[in-house]
Amino acid sequence: MSAKSTTQKKTKYDDNDPVRNFEKWKKKYNKTKKRVKSVKPPPKKRREWESEQDNINKLVSKYPQINHKDAVSFADFPLSKKTLKGLMEAKYRQPTEIQRQTVGLALQGKDVLGAAKTGSGKTLAFLIPVLECLYRNQWTALDGLGALIISPTRELAYQTFQFLRKVGKNHEFSAGLIIGGKDLKEEAEKIHRTNIIICTPGRLLQHMDQTSAFHVSDLLMLVLDEADRILDLGFSETLNAIVEHLPSQRQTLLFSATQTKSVKDLARLSLNEPEYVWVHEQAKFSTPATLEQSYVVCELHQKVDMLFSFIRSHLTKKIIVFFACCKEVQYLFRAFCRLRPGISVLALHGKQQQMKRMEAYNEFVGKKSAVLFATDIAARGLDFPAVNWVLQYDCPEDANTYIHRVGRTARYQEGGEALLVLLPSEEKAMTSDLQDRRVPITKIQINPEKLVTVQQKLEAFLAQEMEQKERAQRCFISYLRSVFLMKNKHVFDVTQIKLAEYAASLGLAVAPRVRFLNKAKKHGPEEQEEKEHRKKGMVEEKGESNDVEEGSAEEHQSEDEDEDDETEDPATKLKSLLCDSDDDDAKDEDDLKDLDLLTVKRKDVFNVNNSQDEEDSDLEMPQSRRVKDTKVKEAKRAQKRNFKVNSKIIFKDDGEMVQEWPVIQRPVVPDSQEEQDLEEESGINVEKARERLRLEDQQYDKNEYRRRVQEKHREKRLKDKAARREAYKQKEEKKKKPEQQNAGDDDDDDDDEEDEAVAYLSGADEEFDFSALPDPDRCRDSDSADSDHEARKRTASDHDDVEPVRRIKRPKHDVEPDTESSPLDTGLSLGEDEELVLHLLGQKS
Numbered sequence: 085m086s087a088k089s090t091t092q093k094k095t096k097y098d099d100n101d102p103v104r105n106f107e108k109w110k111k112k113y114n115k116t117k118k119r120v121k122s123v124k125p126p127p128k129k130r131r132e133w134e135s136e137q138d139n140i141n142k143l144v145s146k147y148p149q150i151n152h153k154d155a156v157s158f159a160d161f162p163l164s165k166k167t168l169k170g171l172m173e174a175k176y177r178q179p180t181e182i183q184r185q186t187v188g189l190a191l192q193g194k195d196v197l198g199a200a201k202t203g204s205g206k207t208l209a210f211l212i213p214v215l216e217c218l219y220r221n222q223w224t225a226l227d228g229l230g231a232l233i234i235s236p237t238r239e240l241a242y243q244t245f246q247f248l249r250k251v252g253k254n255h256e257f258s259a260g261l262i263i264g265g266k267d268l269k270e271e272a273e274k275i276h277r278t279n280i281i282i283c284t285p286g287r288l289l290q291h292m293d294q295t296s297a298f299h300v301s302d303l304l305m306l307v308l309d310e311a312d313r314i315l316d317l318g319f320s321e322t323l324n325a326i327v328e329h330l331p332s333q334r335q336t337l338l339f340s341a342t343q344t345k346s347v348k349d350l351a352r353l354s355l356n357e358p359e360y361v362w363v364h365e366q367a368k369f370s371t372p373a374t375l376e377q378s379y380v381v382c383e384l385h386q387k388v389d390m391l392f393s394f395i396r397s398h399l400t401k402k403i404i405v406f407f408a409c410c411k412e413v414q415y416l417f418r419a420f421c422r423l424r425p426g427i428s429v430l431a432l433h434g435k436q437q438q439m440k441r442m443e444a445y446n447e448f449v450g451k452k453s454a455v456l457f458a459t460d461i462a463a464r465g466l467d468f469p470a471v472n473w474v475l476q477y478d479c480p481e482d483a484n485t486y487i488h489r490v491g492r493t494a495r496y497q498e499g500g501e502a503l504l505v506l507l508p509s510e511e512k513a514m515t516s517d518l519q520d521r522r523v524p525i526t527k528i529q530i531n532p533e534k535l536v537t538v539q540q541k542l543e544a545f546l547a548q549e550m551e552q553k554e555r556a557q558r559c560f561i562s563y564l565r566s567v568f569l570m571k572n573k574h575v576f577d578v579t580q581i582k583l584a585e586y587a588a589s590l591g592l593a594v595a596p597r598v599r600f601l602n603k604a605k606k607h608g609p610e611e612q613e614e615k616e617h618r619k620k621g622m623v624e625e626k627g628e629s630n631d632v633e634e635g636s637a638e639e640h641q642s643e644d645e646d647e648d649d650e651t652e653d654p655a656t657k658l659k660s661l662l663c664d665s666d667d668d669d670a671k672d673e674d675d676l677k678d679l680d681l682l683t684v685k686r687k688d689v690f691n692v693n694n695s696q697d698e699e700d701s702d703l704e705m706p707q708s709r710r711v712k713d714t715k716v717k718e719a720k721r722a723q724k725r726n727f728k729v730n731s732k733i734i735f736k737d738d739g740e741m742v743q744e745w746p747v748i749q750r751p752v753v754p755d756s757q758e759e760q761d762l763e764e765e766s767g768i769n770v771e772k773a774r775e776r777l778r779l780e781d782q783q784y785d786k787n788e789y790r791r792r793v794q795e796k797h798r799e800k801r802l803k804d805k806a807a808r809r810e811a812y813k814q815k816e817e818k819k820k821k822p823e824q825q826n827a828g829d830d831d832d833d834d835d836d837e838e839d840e841a842v843a844y845l846s847g848a849d850e851e852f853d854f855s856a857l858p859d860p861d862r863c864r865d866s867d868s869a870d871s872d873h874e875a876r877k878r879t880a881s882d883h884d885d886v887e888p889v890r891r892i893k894r895p896k897h898d899v900e901p902d903t904e905s906s907p908l909d910t911g912l913s914l915g916e917d918e919e920l921v922l923h924l925l926g927q928k929s
């Protein structure tokens with residue numbers, strides 16, 4: 085057939101003149117060419133990063149025209165689609181006043197100092213600029229740290245982190261929560277790939293000093309949440325050290341409900357022409373309008389009864405009760421749990437383990453009605469939903485602390501109530517301080533008829549439980565100490581406290597001895613205050629940046645306790661260890677030691693040592709010497725007190741008493757009846773007794789030797805076991821490595837699910853699309869050919885170019901696929917197989 089057609093074609097062309105033929109062909113060719121030319125080529129598809137860059141340019145070009153007065157909704161700000169989407173999904177449509185006034189300024193790259201009442205939305209006011217800043221710079225995992233948010237407490241950092249996950253879930257940045265109480269190594273492995281870090285100061289500094297892969301040189305933005313707290317005395321040294329590491333070319337945002345105006349503080353941050361935004365500066369009151377505030381005057385010994393009665397009459401409410409110190413919370417929490425008030429009682433303080441802290445925090449967030457006993461670690465920033473009451477059981481150290489404490493209720497357009505309990509000696513000065521700070525508070529009376537007495541019950545508990553009694557004693561001492569160390573002596577006067585009555589109200593029959601009170605009584609409050617002023621003068625003269633006025637003694641006290649691992653420098657820590665750790669409850673018995681600890685932590689603000697020189701000379705002593713002295717002194721003291729070595733006696737089932745410690749040598753060679761009889765008749769046979777003792781010793785030595793050998797073997801077995809476990813762990817890690825290379829950042833997701841504290845913004849888990857993050861290893865490969873920074877960002881952000889990272893869910897236990905899927909051939913018949921299976925199942929159950 086093909087032969088036929090060729091012949092036909094040939095004939096067709098052969099029929100014509102070749103020149104004509106060519107002309108014809110040429111005409112046709114030109115026509116086709118023209119037609120092809122007229123068709124426009126399809127426009128070249130723009131790559132994703134290019135259109136992203138266009139969007140960014142468009143947004144940035146709108147920045148100069150931002151006018152916060154026109155901004156009714158978030159969409160009126162030039163924000164990225166990803167941020168807007170996140171806001172809409174979290175149901176944030178209209179900005180609050182502080183957000184309206186600060187977001188625009190922050191977008192324009194200005195340093196901002198923002199202040200607004202509690203619960204007015206300051207968190208979002210800095211989170212939006214953080215997200216936008218990194219977006220604008222097309223930040224990727226490879227760029228490392230871009231924004232740093234510092235919070236004073238772990239709980240607040242955790243809360244901000246959750247907030248960021250919510251509104252930033254459409255962005256591809258990684259975010260890490262770096263707080264104390266977690267494995268440093270684990271954090272160190274991930275920190276260098278983290279774009280946004282939310283942290284507490286101490287932990288951050290630890291990483292800055294110890295994690296070699298952690299670089300902060302590219303940081304674009306620094307945020308201090310609760311800025312006045314972070315800038316005050318408690319954190320001053322840590323913050324100074326942190327700021328030293330940071331690049332000076334960065335944007336800084338500071339937010340708080342009680343913003344610092346101290347120029348000295350701000351100078352430490354090298355702010356660049358900061359914009360001050362005081363939203364409620366002209367407002368009539370400095371607390372939320374929806375908050376009802378009142379106070380009662382109550383004797384110290386009536387406070388426990390008052391608290392119990394208050395809780396009993398608010399069983400369906402959510403209440404936070406603030407105390408002056410951890411030990412008060414520890415004792416009263418347990419006491420109230422045993423009193424069974426009819427509502428869940430929870431505790432949150434700095435002496436709890438991290439897990440317990442998180443547990444209490446989360447439990448209180450989720451409860452509809454509960455009472456949370458807390459120290460001032462819960463005073464700032466925490467956004468517990470629907471809190472009805474804030475009860476300040478102990479007077480706050482100053483009006484600022486008062487404002488933050490009451491701010492845990494009546495948040496964002498909600499209502500709330502606050503009750504302050506004052507001692508008669510505190511009333512005048514405190515209420516006048518509050519008035520000066522524009523806090524509307526009215527006095528109310530306690531109805532004595534409604535007061536339920538719990539003293540007898542507490543006494544009964546203490547009689548039953550030695551441990552609880554010790555807690556009560558520590559609570560007693562700690563409270564007095566906190567009052568003694570308060571800065572504002574117009575409000576706090578420890579000499580006014582009636583010790584016996586107070587002790588009795590805690591259930592204690594006798595008031596524990598509080599030696600430092602003698603000193604306080606000797607000097608009197610005025611003298612103490614004078615000394616404090618002198619000391620302050622000295623500090624200022626020295627040019628130190630510790631602004632005593634901004635720093636708050638009580639806050640320091642509780643926060644020093646709460647954040648002890650986060651605020652102190654190593655030298656102070658060592659010193660405090662030498663002077664006895666506050667952590668060790670048993671050491672509280674000696675209140676002088678505690679006093680030592682506190683004077684060191686607070687630089688002896690009351691000069692209780694009575695001499696500057698003494699303290700200095702002590703500090704100058706070589707550390708080893710100090711250790712020796714302390715131990716020797718300790719030993720001598722113990723000797724003086726005539727301490728005896730503890731003995732441990734156990735009772736066997738048959739009632740026999742056996743002394744386990746110290747070990748006593750027992751007769752191991754039983755006497756024969758004959759010998760015993762003989763001895764009874766004729767007195768001691770010395771020869772025989774000697775022989776018996778020799779045998780006895782021999783046998784004892786033998787037994788002892790055997791015991792030691794057995795112990796050695798046991799130790800060896802345990803060591804081998806540990807080594808095997810270690811080897812297995814390493815093997816497992818090696819196995820995981822190739823998987824990590826494949827899974828890239830997905831691995832973080834898995835960790836995230838297990839470990840919230842080192843969690844990263846992640847996508848595969850319900851909230852954040854982390855899977856969109858480019859695989860850093862792949863990006864690095866593709867980047868190596870392209871050294872240009874711009875191109876590097878392009879590669880990382882252009883997801884079309886990067887193979888999507890797939891989330892690989894590893895099974896919890898490695899299962900051999902073959903053994904699981906292939907049927908086992910038993911060589912039996914089906915019926916016999918069934919019988920065998922049933923038999924095996926029967927055995928298992």
Ligand SMILES: Nc1ncnc2c1ncn2[C@@H]1O[C@H](COP(=O)(O)OP(=O)(O)OP(=O)(O)O)[C@@H](O)[C@H]1O
Pocket residue numbers: 175176177178179180183200201202203204205206207208340341464465466467491492495496
């Ligand atoms: N634009 C908004 N629209 C609706 N709700 C908002 C908005 N901004 C913030 N909120 C809500 O207001 C509450 C308080 O916000 P936030 O914790 O940021 O207050 P704050 O000013 O930081 O308080 P504090 O001074 O106590 O730290 C939160 O529950 C938050 O979800």
